[in-house]
Amino acid sequence: MDRFKEKRESSPIFGADFIHWFTSLTHPLLPFLRLPERWHLGFEDVCVQGNSGESARVTNTVPGVAHPLAQEPSEIASNINYHARYSPCFSPVKFELEQAYYATAHSVRDLLIQRWNDTYFHFHKVDPKQTYYLSMEFLQGRALTNAVGNLRLLDSYADALKKLGYELEDIAEQEKDAALGNGGLGRLASCFLDSMATLNLPAWGYGLRYRYGLFKQRISWEGQEEVAEDWLERFNPWEIVRHDVAFPVRFFGHVEVSPSGSRKWVGGEVIQALAYDVPIPGYKTKNTISLRLWEATAGSEKFNLFQFNDGQYESAAQLHHRAQEICAVLYPGDATENGKILRLKQQFFLCSASIQDIIGRFKERRCGKGQIQWSEFPTKVAVQLNDTHPTLAIPELMRLLMDEEGLGWDEAWDLTRRTVAYTNHTVLPEALEKWSQELITKLLPRHMEIIDEIDKRFIIMVRSTQQDMENKLSSMRIMDYSNTEKPVVRMANLCVVSSHTVNGVAELHSNILKSELFADYVSLWPSKFQNKTNGITSRRWLRFCNPELSAVITKWLTTDEWITDLDLLTGLPTGVRIDPNSLFDIQVKRIHEYKRQLLNILGVVHRYKKLKAFATYTNAKRIVKLVNDVGTVVNNDSETSDLLKVIFIPNYSVSVAEMLIPGSELSQHISTAGMEASGTSNMKFALNGCMIIGTLDGANVEIREEIGEENFFLFGARAEQVPVLRKQREDGLFKPDPRFEDAKKLIRDGAFGSYDYSPLLDSLEGDSGYGRGDYFLVGHDFPGYIAAQAAVDEAYRDRTRWLKMSILSTAGCGKFSSDRTISQYAKDIWASANARFHNRTLLLSPSPLLSCTFCCAIRAATYGGVLPASDP
Secondary structure (H helix, E strand, O other): OOHHHHHHHOHHHHHOHHHHHHHHEOOOOOOOOOOOOOOOOOOOEEEOOOOOOOOEOOOOOOOOOOOOOOOHHHHHHHHHHHHHHHHHOOOOOOOOOHHHHHHHHHHHHHHHHHHHHHHHHHHHOOOOOOOEEEEEOOOOOHHHHHHHHOOOOOOHHHHHHHHOOOHHHHHHHOOOOOOOOOOOHHHHHHHHHHHHHHHHOOEEEEEOOOOOOOEEEEEEEEEEEEEEOOOOOOOOOOEEEEEEEEEEEEEOEEEEOOOOOOOEEOOOOOEEEEEEEEEEEEEOOOOOOEEEEEEEEEOHHHHOOHHHHHOHHHHHHHHHHHHHHHHHOOOOOOHHHHHHHHOOOHHHHHHHHHHHHHHHHHHHHHOOOOOHHHHHHHHHEEEEOOOOOOOHHHHHHHHHHHOOOOOOOOHHHHHHHHHHHHHEEOOOHHOEEEEEEEHHHHOOOHHHHHHHHHHHHHHHHHHHHHHHHHHHHHHOOOEEOOOOOOEEEEHHHHHHHHOOEEOOOOOOHHHHHHHHHHHHHHHHHHHHHHEOOOOEEEHHHHHOOOOHHHHHHHHHHHOOOOOOOOHHHHHOOOOOOOOOOOOEEEOOEEEEHHHHHHHHHHHHHHHHHHHHOOOOHHHHHHHHHHHHHHHHHHOOOOOOOOEEEEEEEEEOHHHHHHHHHHHHHEEEEOOOOOOOOOOOOOHHHHHHHEEEOOOOOOHHHHHHHHHOOHEEOOOOOHHHHHHHHHHHHHHOOOOOHHHHHHHHHHHHOOOOOOOOHHHHHHOOOOOOOOOOOOOHHHHHHHHHHHHHHHHHHHHHHHHHHHHHHHHHHHHOOOOEHHHHHHHHHHHHOOEEEEEEEOOOOOOOOOOOOOOOOOOOOOOOEEEEOOOOOOOO
16 A cells, blocks of 8 residues: 555645645654544454444454464464453453554564564573663664564564454554654664664664653644653553663762772662663564663662651652653753753663673673683673763773772773774764763762773873874863863763774764864774764665565565665666656754754745745754744745645654655755764665755765765765855855845745744854854855755656656665664674574573654655754
C-alpha cells in the first residue's frame, strides 16, 4: 500500500499542485492521519460499542494458545490472542486497536526474548571483545514494524492480524515513538544499534529512560508551545525491567584519605540506577542485542515514614523526588544553577551506572577462571562516547579501577586510554561542553580530583616531549582558567586527551577537526584522529518505510541482498517510467540559525512576492512563528494558493519521517558550510530517490561525489570562504541582493501579520555585534539559493531527466549505510569481531547483569523543534 499517496489523496491539505512543507522533528503526530473507525474483537463472545454506537458481536475463531516462537500466521494469531487473554493490560471485554497493538507487541517480544537470551548466553560463552555505546539520546522510532521486519515476519504478522480483523499498518500506528532522543545524534545511535545487531557484533547501547522526553510541540497563534511527552502514559511493551540489575550512584559527599594514601568517595546522597532493557534484533540473523536504559530510583529505606505521618510529605520523600528529576526530561533547561546541577547529574548518572555494569560483566565472565587479570580489560571492553555528554565515563572508570579495584594510577590510566574512544559531532563552541569547576567539585568531588590530575600529567607530558608547544598549552589543557572567577573544565579536551581514538563523522568535518579545532593535538598524536562518515540503516529508511521502491529495486537487481549491501544499488538501471506528481520539497532539520530555515522561508517570501507580481533559544522560536505566519497568508491567497503552499508539521518524529521521506522529491540541506558535522537526513532522502538542494556542508560533500555533481543542486559559500566573508562583512564590504532586501521589507511591513520580527531580521543586519552581522551568511547565499531553486524548476519540468536523477541518487547511496560505518568502527577503532550464533546455546549462565519555484513546495522541517543554544 502506498501510505503516503493514500494520505495525500485523502487529505484536503494536499489539494494544491505545489505544496511547501515545514516540519519540525520531535514527536509523532501528523494532524492529517486518519484512524479506521472500526472496533474489532479477536476472542470470546462479548459485546462492545463501535463508533456507530451499535453493538458488535464477534465469535471467536482463533484459539488463545501460547506459541512464543511462532512464525506461521495461524500460530502467531493464536499467540496474539493468548496475550490478549493472559497478558491483559486493559478491560478483558475489549480487543480494540490499542489492545490489539499491545497483544501483538507482546507476541513479537516473545521471539525477541528467546533470541536475545541465546545471544547473551553465546556472548558469555565465547567471551568476545564487547563494544558499549554510551549516548544521551536514542531516537528509536516505532519498534513493531522494525522488529517484525528484521525478523522477516512482516507478511506473517500481517496475515495473522487479518485473522483477528485488523491490518498491520493500523496496529502499528497505535505505537507512540519512544521519547528517548531529539534529533540526528539520537537517530544515528539507533541506526548504529541496528547495524551492530545485523553485523553480529557483540555490542550494547546505554542510555537514559526519559519519562517526558524533550517536549511535545504544539503550534498556536502565539507560536511554539512545549508540553510534556506522553509516551509512557500507558507503558512500553518493548522494555523489560531488570529488578536484579541496579547500581548505586553517588552525588555530593566528600573524599576520605586513608593513612595508606588511598582515597574513597563517601557521604552525600546515593540514588539507585535500575536497568530497563530493550531488545534490538538484527536483520537476517538470530543475534539480538540490548539497549539498556537507566531509571533513577530511591529505596523504601529512604522514605521517612515519621515525617510523612507528621504531615511533612515533601520532606519525607525528598530523595525520591530528586531521583525522579534525573530521568524526567531530556536536556533540562540549564539557565539556573539547579538546572546545571540536574544536567550534570544526568550525565554522570548515565556514565556511572553504565561503567559499573561494564566492569561487572567483565568480572562475571572471568568467574571461575582464577584471579582477574585487569590487563585483559581493553582486550575485552571497548567504550564509545557519542559526543561529549558521556565524558564523565573517563574519570568514573578511573575512580572505579583505583578506589574500588585497587589499581594504581598508571595502570588505571593505561587501561582507560586503551578502552575509551570519542566521536565528535560538532565544531560549534556552544556544543563543546564546558562545566564549572566549582560545580563539578561540589557534585563530584573525587572526579574533580581525577580530572585535575589528568590535566597536570598532560601538561608535564607536553612540556617534556614538545617544548615548542608551551605557548599552546593554555588552549590545549583540560582545565580552563581564562576566566579566573569562573574556571571551567573543557569536556572535549578531556575526551581527546583520554581516548585512544577520536573520530569525526564526515570527511569535511573530520578535516576541520584536524586542521582547526584539534589541530594542536594532531601534532602530538597524528594517528589518533580518524574519519567515520555517518550512515543510516537501509532497513528502516528504505526497505520498511518505502516498500514500493524496495520492490522495484529488488526486481531490477534480481535480489534483495542490497538490504544488507547497499553497494549493490549501483546496478540499478535508469530507464524506469513513473507517473509524475507534484514536487514535494522538504527540509528536515532541528531549528538552529546555522541550519538556515530562515534562508528557506525568505526564499518562500521572495517566491510569493514574485507570484503576486505575475498574477530553552529565542530566534528559533521566532522562525517557527514566521513560518506559520507566512503559511497563513500564502495558503489563503486566492491568487497564489494553487501554486504555493507553506505547511509546518509539528511534532516531527521518526514515524512521520518514515511516511514523509518516501513521498518527497526535493530536500533542503542548506546549512552554512563548515557548521554541520554530517547530517543523516540528507542520506535518508537521497537513498529514497529525493533530489537535494544544498551547500557543501557535512555529508552533502560526499553525497554529491557519490551520486554525481549533475544530480545535486548546489549553491552557497564553501567552508574555506566563510571566515573571509565574515571578515568582509565586518569591514562593511557586503552588498545585499535587492531581492533579499525586498523579502525582509515585506515581513517588516506586516504582510504576514503584526508580530514584531525585528529581533529576527536584525540578526541579518549590520556588520558586526552580538546577534547581528548575519553570522550564518543568509544574505550572502540568498541569490545563489534562488538561482538553485530556478534550476530545480527547470529540471522538474523535464520528467525524464528528473526521473533519471532520482534513480542515480538511490543508486549512488551505497556508501551511506550504517552497516559500512559500523564495520569501520569495529575494524579501525574497537578491534571487535563478528560473534554470530547459529544454534541455541545450551549454557546455564549466572543471572544476567544485563538478563521535504514555480514547481515547488514542501520546504522545511526542524529536527526537534527549538532547543536552548547550549544543546547539540
